[in-house]
Amino acid sequence: MKLAVIGGTGLIGSQVVKKLNAAGHEAVPHSLSTGVDIIEGQGLEEAVAGADVVINLTNSPTFDAASLDFFRTSMENILTASAKAHVGHVVILSIVGVDQVPDLDYYRAKVLQEDMLKAGTIPYSIVRATQFMEFMDATLAMTTEGDTVRLPRTPIQPIAADDVSSAVAEVAAGSPLNGVLNIAGPDVYPLDELGRITITAKGDGRNVVTDDDAGMFAAVPGDVIVAPKDARIAATRYTDWLS
Template sequence: MRIVVIGGTGLIGSKLVTKLGEHGHEAVPASPNTGVNTLTGEGLAEVLDGASVVIDVSNSPSFEDTAVLEFFRTSTGNLLAAEEKAGVGHHVALSVVGTERRPDIGYFRAKVAQEELIKDSGIAFSIVHATQFFEFARRIADEATAGEAVRMPPVLFQPIAGEEVAQTVGRVAVGSPLNGRVDIAGPERFRMDEFFRSALTAWGDEREVVTDPHAHYFGAEMRESDLVPGDGAVLGEIKYADWLASDAGR
C-alpha cells in the first residue's frame, strides 16, 4: 500500500514512515524538506499519485491565533483537494485531545477547523486525538518558566510516548476508515503540577515547580479535564519513568 505521510520528516512522521515500511508498505515522507508544500500546493499532485492513504501529522510553524488558523485551513484545504483529484481513499489526521472543549483557545480552534474540513470533504477519514507527547515535556516546562519557577496548574494530565502515537496512527491508517475519531493517551494520569515536579527532579533540574491554578497553557487557564480523554480512549503501555530511562528518553 502506498501511504503518503504529510509531515513525514518530523517527530511522529518519521516514526510512522519507519513503522509502515517495516510492515511492507510504501511509506513516502512528504514535507517542504522533500519538495512538498501543502501551503502552496507544490509537489502535492506528484507525491499523491497512486496513493491509497494520506496521513497528515504536519503542524503549524507558528501557534499565534491567526497564523495557526490560516495554516490548517490552507494546508488541509489544498491537501484534500489534491487527494480528491488523485483518488485517495482514506485521509488520516492527528489532532489533540480536548480541541472541541475549548474553542476559545486559538490552537484548539484551528484544529477544530481542520477537522471540520476533513469531515466535509467527502473523503473517507479517520482522526486520532492524542494527549501531549513525552517528547515535549521539557519544552512545556520551559514555556511555563518565569525566573527560576515553573508555574503549572493542578489539572489532569495524561501524556503519551510519541512511539505509541505513531503506532496507533499507523494501525488506523492501514485499517478501514473510521469516519470518526479515536482518542489515545498514556497509561498514567497525573496532576500536571505533580508530573512536572517529579519530572524536573528526574531531569536533575533545580527549578521549582509552583502550583498555580491560574497558570496558562496554550495561552489560557485550563479546566480540570481539558487535557485528558473521556471514557473509551486507547491507552498506551509505556510509563513516563520507563520512557525517560530508555534510549528515546535519554
C-alpha cells in the same frame, strides 16, 4: 498499500513511515525538505499521486491565531489534491478534548482542521492523542522565569510518541474509521506534579510553583484533555519513559 505521509520527516511522521514500511507497505515521507509546500501547494499533487492513503501530520509553526489560517489552507490544499488523485483514505492526528477548549487559538484551529476533513468527500480517520511526553521540556520552558517554573494543576495524561506513531500507522493501514480514535497514556497527573517529577528525574535545579493562571494549559477547563471512556490506553508510563 502506498501511503503518502505529509509531514513524514517530523517526530511522529518519521516513526509512522518506519513502522508502515516495516509492515510491508510503501510509505513515502513528504515535507518542505522534500519539496512539498502544503501552503503554496508546490509538489503536493505529485506527492499524493498514486497513493491509497494520505496521512497528514503537518503542524502549524505557531500556536496563536495564525494557526487557523495554517490549518485552513493546508487542509484545503491536501483535500483538493487527494480528491484529484482519487485517494481512498485521509488520516490526521489531533488532540484529545480539542473541541472542549475554545479559549485556545491552536485548539480551535485543530477543530477547524477536523471539521474540514469530516465535511469532505473522502473517507477519513482522526486519531486524537493526549499530550506527548516528548513535549514536557517545552511545556516547562514556556512558564519558566529564572529558577521558577509556574504550572497549573490541569490534569494531563501523557503518551509516548512511539505509542502515538503505532496507533497512527495501524489506523492508516486499516479501513477508514469515518470517526475518531482517542489514545492516551496510562497515568493521569496534575501538570504541576508532572513538572516536579520531570525536574527531579533530570536533576534540574528549578522549582515548580503551582499557579492555575500560568501558561496555555490554564485555559483548559477541568479534565477535558484526559482520556474519555472509549480511549485506547497505551502501555508506556511516563516514569519509565523518563528513565
